[in-house]
Amino acid sequence: xxxxxxIGMGIAGQPTGPAADVAEVFSTDLxxxxxxxxTITNGIDLDGEGGLIWxxxxxxxxxxxxxxxxxxxxxxxxxxxxxxxxGTGIALTKNSNGxxxxxxxxxxxxxxxxxxxxxxxxxxxxxxxIVNYTGNGATGRVISHDLGSTPAMIMIKATNQSDSWYVxxxxxxxxxxxxxxxxxxxxxxxxxxxxxxxxxxxxxxVLNTGVNSSGSTYVAYIFADNSSExxxxxxxxxxxxxxxxxxxxxxxxxxxxxxFVLIKHAAGNGNWIMLDKMRAMTVYGGDQYLFANTTKVxxxxxxxxxxxxxxxxxxxxxxxxxxxxxxxxxxxxxMMKKPESGNTVFKAIxxxxxxxxxxxxxxxxxxxxxxxxxxxxxxxxSEFKDRLRGRKASIKSHAVNVETNYGNATxxxxxxxxxxxxxxxxxxxxxxxxxxxxxxxxxxRAKGFFDMILYIGNATVRTVPHQLGVKPQLILAKARNVxxxxxxxxxxxxxxxxxQLNDGNPSTASGDHWNNTEPTDSVxxxxxxxxxxxxxxxxxxxxxxxxxxxxxxxxxTGTGSSQIIDCGFSNGARFVLSKCTTVNKEWHVxxxxxxxxxxxxxxxxxxxSSPEVRSSDEIDPHSSGFILDTQGDMNLSGKTYIFLAxx
Numbered sequence: 001x002x003x004x005x006x007i008g009m010g011i012a013g014q015p016t017g018p019a020a021d022v023a024e025v026f027s028t029d030l031x032x033x034x035x036x037x038x039t040i041t042n043g044i045d046l047d048g049e050g051g052l053i054w055x056x057x058x059x060x061x062x063x064x065x066x067x068x069x070x071x072x073x074x075x076x077x078x079x080x081x082x083x084x085x086x087g088t089g090i091a092l093t094k095n096s097n098g099x100x101x102x103x104x105x106x107x108x109x110x111x112x113x114x115x116x117x118x119x120x121x122x123x124x125x126x127x128x129x130i131v132n133y134t135g136n137g138a139t140g141r142v143i144s145h146d147l148g149s150t151p152a153m154i155m156i157k158a159t160n161q162s163d164s165w166y167v168x169x170x171x172x173x174x175x176x177x178x179x180x181x182x183x184x185x186x187x188x189x190x191x192x193x194x195x196x197x198x199x200x201x202x203x204x205x206v207l208n209t210g211v212n213s214s215g216s217t218y219v220a221y222i223f224a225d226n227s228s229e230x231x232x233x234x235x236x237x238x239x240x241x242x243x244x245x246x247x248x249x250x251x252x253x254x255x256x257x258x259x260f261v262l263i264k265h266a267a268g269n270g271n272w273i274m275l276d277k278m279r280a281m282t283v284y285g286g287d288q289y290l291f292a293n294t295t296k297v298x299x300x301x302x303x304x305x306x307x308x309x310x311x312x313x314x315x316x317x318x319x320x321x322x323x324x325x326x327x328x329x330x331x332x333x334x335m336m337k338k339p340e341s342g343n344t345v346f347k348a349i350x351x352x353x354x355x356x357x358x359x360x361x362x363x364x365x366x367x368x369x370x371x372x373x374x375x376x377x378x379x380x381x382s383e384f385k386d387r388l389r390g391r392k393a394s395i396k397s398h399a400v401n402v403e404t405n406y407g408n409a410t411x412x413x414x415x416x417x418x419x420x421x422x423x424x425x426x427x428x429x430x431x432x433x434x435x436x437x438x439x440x441x442x443x444x445r446a447k448g449f450f451d452m453i454l455y456i457g458n459a460t461v462r463t464v465p466h467q468l469g470v471k472p473q474l475i476l477a478k479a480r481n482v483x484x485x486x487x488x489x490x491x492x493x494x495x496x497x498x499x500q501l502n503d504g505n506p507s508t509a510s511g512d513h514w515n516n517t518e519p520t521d522s523v524x525x526x527x528x529x530x531x532x533x534x535x536x537x538x539x540x541x542x543x544x545x546x547x548x549x550x551x552x553x554x555x556x557t558g559t560g561s562s563q564i565i566d567c568g569f570s571n572g573a574r575f576v577l578s579k580c581t582t583v584n585k586e587w588h589v590x591x592x593x594x595x596x597x598x599x600x601x602x603x604x605x606x607x608x609s610s611p612e613v614r615s616s617d618e619i620d621p622h623s624s625g626f627i628l629d630t631q632g633d634m635n636l637s638g639k640t641y642i643f644l645a646x647x
Contacts, residue, residue, distance in 0.1 A: 137214030171240030267324025285390020567625030
């Protein structure tokens with residue numbers, strides 16, 4: 001029995017709520033067309049459970065192609081941007097771990113030299129359902145569904161005839177509807193709305209050719225709203241807000257960070273805006289957007305800014321924040337379940353730059369990449385790049401400088417993808433400069449393991465929420481747009497002290513950084529000082545914690561002789577970040593890709609730009625974690641250290 005089944009069962013095995021992890025029912029996948037067979041592996045069981053695959057070509061003006069597993073043939077599709085009946089010609093095969101695209105030159109889903117996005121929605125109680133029915137021409141037609149809660153949004157489309165998409169949204173009520181294929185405002189439909197009632201088992205249509213013409217066939221895509229569910233179980237919300245037509249940072253509180261947002265102006269004409277974190281949904285870094293009702297290419301514009309509890313606007317851009325009502329659907333970011341293996345959330349990759357566009361396969365969707373140069377005798381220049389700040393932003397770990405913004409998106413890291421990262425020409429970047437060797441440390445955000453937040457300082461004691469789900473044990477914080485030190489928190493030293501990632505200084509009194517207050521499993525307390533909460537400055541904060549068998553944030557005392565550091569692992573540590581808290585020593589990084597071996601190891605220092613050190617035997621492998629040797633600065637007798645190790 002899966003974890004989802006265990007958590008989702010109540011008395012007599014009856015379902016009581018959503019899946020334990022949104023990653024089991026929704027996925028955004030990016031892929032390149034190849035005119036050949038390819039498989040999209042996203043962990044979603046479409047074969048056994050059923051669902052919807054929604055594909056859009058990002059680099060061309062082909063339509064949105066929607067294929068659901070209830071269709072009679074794998075080649076059938078709808079278009080969200082069209083009124084046409086069911087078409088045929090695509091070739092998708094559902095499986096227990098995603099879907100496959102057959103060998104095809106169909107431009108809409110798999111053409112060579114084009115990029116695509118696929119959104120997968122799995123049928124699941126209190127998340128999403130699909131219903132097929134035949135119209136009977138009657139008023140008050142009651143149709144059963146298996147959503148298990150009252151539908152919050154229903155998209156209805158005739159399958160055998162040309163007609164518009166009729167969209168019911170609970171925020172508009174039963175007297176109005178929207179059309180998915182147009183940008184029109186919500187329409188008054190008098191006494192004949194397309195949906196006139198809904199419950200947790202049925203919805204009711206009327207005599208309307210678009211939703212219940214006699215003998216016509218229809219499909220209904222039904223979405224839930226989890227607002228009434230326990231906070232830990234919520235995965236989807238369908239709500240509304242009133243635009244202010246101003247830049248006053250209008251905030252939408254979901255209670256969690258979204259990974260997918262669909263927004264439509266209901267009071268006025270406006271496109272159906274589709275945003276997701278895989279393509280880019282950032283904070284002050286721009287959003288890649290598509291319109292569900294048009295065939296436009298994927299473009300960049302700053303529509304929303306995501307937060308750990310929702311999203312906000314600081315623009316009066318009419319698509320999202322003009323005066324009047326807007327409706328939305330938001331799906332939670334996959335921070336609901338702790339990882340079970342270090343391989344799913346961390347990978348170190350050694351590569352040599354080419355100055356040519358390249359894709360670096362990681363094996364998961366990386367949210368943070370730290371790249372450090374390790375050529376012979378060359379400065380390391382370690383840089384932090386992450387998904388939330390956007391593809392162009394980079395911060396050096398050894399410096400107090402503001403973040404670098406690569407203005408030309410083709411010069412550095414072009415995109416964070418669903419299975420790796422894409423690199424640009426590299427002529428002016430650290431990460432892909434020709435013949436320059438780099439080590440890339442790639443991290444994925446996951447409950448209990450790693451999280452990050454972005455916020456604006458206000459120089460007032462406050463708390464900021466996070467989604468880590470446990471108390472952070474190691475925090476790295478940096479102001480983005482002002483010159484400032486990196487400030488750290490580590491659990492062994494406590495919130496009354498701090499260190500700086502950009503130098504080797506020992507732990508000292510923290511002053512106003514953390515307000516002498518320990519973080520909790522939901523918030524971090526900031527003081528009123530400049531380093532973590534400077535007024536009107538943008539800040540980034542990275543958090544790490546221990547997950548059994550996956551990661552360990554801990555402390556040890558040096559002995560000057562060989563000692564084993566037991567992290568509770570079974571196959572040893574692949575990555576070790578360590579720092580002496582009692583004397584001035586640098587932040588050391590070792591990894592198995594460059595070599596944690598019984599002999600001399602390769603060491604880089606995040607706190608300096610010094611070249612890679614290769615002549616010291618500081619760390620040896622051990623199945624439970626790692627062994628400290630007698631050389632170097634990692635095991636000085638009587639000195640205290642903190643470390644982050646990943647299995």
